[in-house]
Amino acid sequence: MIVCIIDYRVRAGREAQHLAELAPLLEKVKSVSGFISKTSFESPARDGGWFTVSYWESREALQAWTADPDHRRAMAIGKRDIFAEFRIMIAEVERDYSWRLGES
Numbered sequence: 001m002i003v004c005i006i007d008y009r010v011r012a013g014r015e016a017q018h019l020a021e022l023a024p025l026l027e028k029v030k031s032v033s034g035f036i037s038k039t040s041f042e043s044p045a046r047d048g049g050w051f052t053v054s055y056w057e058s059r060e061a062l063q064a065w066t067a068d069p070d071h072r073r074a075m076a077i078g079k080r081d082i083f084a085e086f087r088i089m090i091a092e093v094e095r096d097y098s099w100r101l102g103e104s
Contacts, residue, residue, distance in 0.1 A: 007043070
């Protein structure tokens, strides 16, 4: 499994544009073969910072998404008009386990 972590900040006053560009991509990525899930949350340590974490079955699946023309167009708009900064980290999951209350 591959994890893509995006640490970013949106320029002041560009939040609505960010959401407008993001909405169609969120729908489209669901149909990408190998996409597992995605979650976003506000950074507890950095004012105005956000994280998006997405999970992929393989590097090839993530590469297919990064090559998608709509995604590339949105990234260009993001760099030009929306983001104040971003950092993207790609990692391979070495170990994955879980536990729930009530389970042995």
